[in-house]
Amino acid sequence: MTVHAFLLLAAALFALGLFGALTKRNTVIVLICIELMLNAVNLNLVAFSKFGVNPAITGQIFSLFSITVAAAEAAVGLAILIALYRNKATVQVEDMNEMKG
Amino acid sequence: MGWLTLLVFSPIVGIVLLLLVPSTQAKLQKRIAVICSILPLIMSIIVYQQFHSGADLSIRVPWISFGQYPFSFFVEYELGVSGFSLVLLLLTAVLMIVSMVTATMQIKKGWKQYALLTLLLEIGILGVFASQNLILFFIFFELTLVPMFLLIGKWGGMEKERAAYSYLLYNGIGSAILLIVIIVLFANVGSTNYEAIANASLSTELSMGLLISLLIAFGVKLPIVPLHTWMVRVHVQAPPALVMIHAGVLLKIGAYGLMQFGIGFFPASFQDIAPVVAILGLVNLLYGACIAFVQKELRSLFAYSSISHMGIVLLGIAAMNEAGLQGAMFQTISHGLIAALVFFLIGVVKEKTETTYITRLGGLSRTMPLTAGVLLAVGLASLGLPGMSGFVSEFMTFLGIFESMPVIAAIGTIGIILTAAYILRAVMDITFGKEVLAQQGIADLQGKEWIPVSIMLGLILLIGVFPTSLTHSIQTSVEAIVLRIGG
């Protein structure tokens, strides 16, 4: 198994996540897609830490940080979504159009 | 501190005093403004004395440093004068008094703010002529931008805001180009001191590029056709008291810049583009005159007249010899006085008859004989009648340009005829034309209004009859520039 396979997988995952984040109507799914992108990163980090030029634990630690932060971000995102839902009763992304121009 | 610093910042006295006076006491304010506007004149006369007694007036104080050793750039606070800038300082001070007196009569509302902004403007103009450092020059140059914008936009005519914006954008672009030139010089020379730049050796391509940019930058200010539309708009829209300063000295910064920087920094490159400058001058001269010939409104007529007269300045500069340069300098000052007087009169006429259309002003010499007489006199000065300042400058300019570019000069002389044509047409139609002005009881020039008239007309005649009164100061500048050209 070379690192390339992991890299390709991670890149695909990242692209998928990005695609989802840009196309999905439901804000929750959009947030999940962003998680997907972050997880692609984690995959990269872990793969590098195992198969990289200089295998070390650092990558895995980095991915731990990344997971934690992603969780915090998701939590904050969902909290804000709930606040928004209270005011507007929608979770559709396209309904967030109060401000433009 | 030095006299020059005191001179440049002397309007601050007026600003402070005006701020202290409550806005209810209009009369006191006016008195303070007028008296305080005399202060710069006193200072500039002292400076004049000092200069001619050979005193060293220049100051040099470290001011800004960018970067650290060995990659540092220093900007000094440097003031100094040459003969030409000295005369321009005097002109500024005189016109400011005159304009202030005019404003006391013609500006009705918001007088205090008007006076404050004008004094601020004066600092800018004085600073421009007194600085010996490009950055400082630029700062003062731009300092005129905001007061002018507000003055035009607040006290102007019907389309005042449009005029103010036009002023802002054109001059903004002009000074933007100037700024690039300045900083390229700064980065290449390591200093923005005039002398340091003049003595620096730059590559031919670079100096040519910089020179062309300078020409555009000051071409906006001068203005050079086709960059002139803003100036016409400002002339028409701005209050006449302000146009006196604008046409009188602000536009002259362009001429000053071209001579001081254009020739002063890049004499060799200027030699190369001198024909182009001459052709631009020719276009200015003839184009302005032709358009002035068909104008129906006094202010736009004299705006185009200014363009035409600035063509003569350009021709003089393009001549690149003593006569031409001296002529250009003379024309700069002479036109400053003439334009100021013209716009003073237009202000008076507009104030009293509420129109500036030539056809509606017929028969002015019946209703306002003195005004008409002065208008005729200044018209004659403007068309270059001997005995008035305009002649001396035109003569010297053509003397100069005939030496270097006879063909262009010969074509340029058509301008002399055209000038006479449009001036006479306007002045005759107004002062002597069919009597349209039905209103009786229009007061003629009276009381305070004689102060501006007599000062400016007196100076126009003084320069016309005794040109040595100016050459005395200017010649040092001319010689310095000619020395750089190597002629």
Place this chain on the structure above:
Amino acid sequence: MTQIAWIIPFFPLMTFLLCFIFQKREWHHLCSRVGIMTTGLALIGSITVLIGQMIFGNSEAVISWLSIGDTVFSIGYIVNPLNALMLVIVSLVSFLVHIYSKGYMAGEERLGTFYAYLGFFTFAMLALVLSPNLLQLYMFWELVGLGSFLLIGFYFHKAEARAAAKKAFLMTRVGDVGLLIGMILVFWQVGSLEFSAIFQAVSGGDMDSGMVTLVALLIFIGAVGKSGQFPLHSWLPDAMEGPTPVSALIHAATMVAAGVYLVATLFPLFEASDTAMLVVAITGAFTAIFAACIAIVQTDIKRVLAYSTVSQLGYMMLALGSAGYVAGVFHLTTHAFFKALLFLAAGSVIHAAHTQLIGEMGGLWKRMKGTGWLFLIGTLAIAGMPLFSGFFSKEEVLLAVWKEEHYVLFTLGLITAFLTAFYMFRLFFLVFMSKKIIPYKRRKKIFESPRVMILPMVVLALLAVGAGYIHTGWFGPFLGEWLASGNEYITLHPHEGAGWLMAVTTLLTFLGIWMAYLMYQKEKLDRNYLSEAFPGVYEAVLNGFFVDVLYQRTVVFATKCLGIVGTWVERYVIQGILHFIEDITILVTKLASKLQNGQVQTYGAMVGVGLVVLLLIGLMQGRFF
């Protein structure tokens, strides 16, 4: 004695200043007195200078006026025979006109202004004459133009007067530009504008001949403008809109002669170029006959005199162009007197008859005998009646032309002499003799002019008769010798009176008078025959060959067109470009703000697109594909 010359112009300048300041009505009586007094002083000064010149010779003094680098332009005065003579002519005519105006302009509302202008003109003219260099001459050349402009437009409430003033100024300015260019070229050739330096350069051969010709021609353009030579003559007849004393002073005796004076002053320069001389002669001759033709059909008394002036000035140019330096100056002198006389007499007529149209006059001889006699003297003088001054000077001119072997021009000169006699007597007969035209009622109101007007005319009449004797073949060419004595560059041609020439001219003069008599007094010849036979030609001549119309349709029209086109360019091209830039900015703004649609996923998409584009660029840079 000649050292006082520089003071002379300042006397009339004082008139100007005083009358200008005290121009209120209550000061009017003082104005005329001041004017007369100062010009009187100027006259005394001029005569002193003249005598002084005769005794002590030339003198010159200058002070520096303007310096450019090492070059100094000076002002000052020079006294030589030519300008001493001019000085006397100018101050004398001016003095007389000042006196005359006291009567003629009596009751004028703006008398103070009038005298101020007169004073100003006299000042400028005297200073012009005294100029030791071209620059000073040019400056006062312009200032006399201003004086003329102000005085022509004195009745500014009349549209014609305004137009005439403007026209006079502009047309002479066209000439002035020529002079200016010539002057500047001279400067760059010689390095100085002093006359003496110029002559030295010319005689020393420092200027190449082409340049001399060019300069001379350019300067001649100036003279053409000022002296009303073809094609810049048409302002002069129009200038008759001014008060008549002004016409006498400026447009007959002094200012219009300045062109001739200029050519005479710079004679050595002209003489150095055959081409220039020829051009001067041809222009002069053509103008002479051209204007004489027009003068025949004019119906306005002053316009006849004006065209006559143009014609006579042409004569002087012809003389100068034919190397007849003395002849030109001589004719200038005599012309100044008799033409001033004629104008003043015409003024007297107008003053009495309240009209300028010949058609409305007639039979005035009875009512105004004094004026009639004086006018007759003037007419005889200009017509070249033997023993009158015009006879001698005209003969001198023709002689000079003959000697230069310009036979065509000579013929033209002869024809002009005949025409002059004819149209002048036509005028005389129509105004004073023919009986029936003026209605009786109006005729009753016509009285002789007051003595203050007659007196100056008498003086002029004496001179019109006597001035000819200063240079004759009979008593000796005093004038010529004297003129040559003060100018080292003038070579005097020996004066050989040609008897046959005298006879021919006399014959022609009488022929002219006789024909006029037949046509207008006896009416033996049908005066309308020619005009009816050739109506088109008549129309053309009456309108001065449509020169004005031509100018109006070409030069003025072109300038206006250019102005309108320029305004159009301004409005549509320059503004158009600006609007275009503005529109583009607005368009970009609109597009960009449409993209800013409030959809967070659009924003994200832009991030994505940006990322992808950058990645492509980056990888391309790294040559990965």
Place this chain on the structure above:
Amino acid sequence: MDMETLLAYDWGIMAPEFTIVIIATLLSLLDLFLPHSFHRKWLSVFAGVGILVAFVFTLSQLGQEADMILYDTYRLDLFATSFKLLLLIGAGLVLGLSASYHRKREQGEFYYLLLTALLGAMMMASSADLITLFVGLELLSISSYILAGIDKQSLKSNESAMKYVINGGMATAITLFGFSYLYGLTGSTQLTTISEILPSLIRTPAQGLLIMAFIMTFVGLAFKISTVPFHMWTPDVYEGAPIPVTAFLSVVSKAAGFIILLRVFLTLFGTLEGLRLNETFMQSMALWIGVLAALTMILGNILALRQHNMKRLFAYSSVAHAGYLLVPVVALSTLTLENIWFYLLVYMFMTVGGLAIIYVLYEKHGTLDLEMFSGLYKRSPALAILMTIFILSLAGIPGTAGFIGKLNIILGALSTDPAPIVLVSIMIAATVLSYVFYFGILVQIYFRSNPFQVTIKVPIVMKTTLWICAIAIIGLGILPNLALDFYHHYVDLINVTEMLWMRG
């Protein structure tokens, strides 16, 4: 890691950060336990004291030698100190702005979130490791998300926060993806180590990944500093967020973005060889960064032209200023750091000042439309003149600090060889373009008559903030060396060569 190692570290290095942490914690506890009757505005005093103390600590660190702790992940050097000072000043100004109006009880949250965000920014300034950097960045970002949505009842605030989270999350993911490649290529997250290994990768097949890493990192950070085309969240988020938060985002958050940009790029790529011979890596990339900078300046100003909503106008203006600030990054002269430091300093004063006046008028009239300024000169000459000063400085008119900042940037850019003359020209042209809308505000202030005939009272804290900003702008405009000398004196060890501290 045992206790001994921990104690051996010179924790004094982190004194400012600790101060902020302690105050933030304290504030959150106070907010939690204090009774509802206790007005939360007093919390701002604590926050202010905290920032002041941190500022003093930072000042005291100025003369110190560069040092690293926590296994070389946290570094204190002059770069960090100098920029931390900026962050603290910015935060202090924002606090002054926010402490004036209190309508909602729950505003207590604002203060400690502000402090945590500030903490994140400060960590970024000091980080010497990708992980620290990432944590700092996220601390800043997540705090900012909440701050943007702090006005829970306001739909606009919710929406602004939501948009920020979504776009911010994507940007974070992209940055992290870039980081992961950097790690993968070098096997380290420590910036020093990475910079030592990178040269060996140039002109090898790994170069492609390196470029990708660079670009992705750049895009993520460009989002933070709102560079076109990654700027599109800016106007919406700025508009929806409460004004103090807007100020925070445009001042502190943007400064942090620039700090991290400089830290990462100058350290890692500053002297790295370029793709072609005789150029550095940054020079290879300069072209497209330059294009982005130009687009940012032009679009930012063009879009501001038609804005009537003052917050959006300031948002676009801040986009444009990001473009100006990118110019030194493109040019990379000896003056780059000084350019950015000085301009950020000035930018803080003028933006906070401008937003403060908008805040005052918004509180008074309840509108954000441009018309809020109409006739301001009549109503309150002092506010009018203050606003004029801020506007002129934003427009870069001489006499104000904004001009000196631009002058400094242009000088720096043009002092390189070859000089990016086109970029500079675009910058100046864009400045002139910006006159249109900046002076449009002046037109409202001076030329228009006022529909609101009310006198305006300004709270004392706000007034102080405003005057501090104005005096700083004029002071630095006339005597810029007040700041520059300070910078030269303490920070003069930093220039581009010195900045590559980790390599030697």
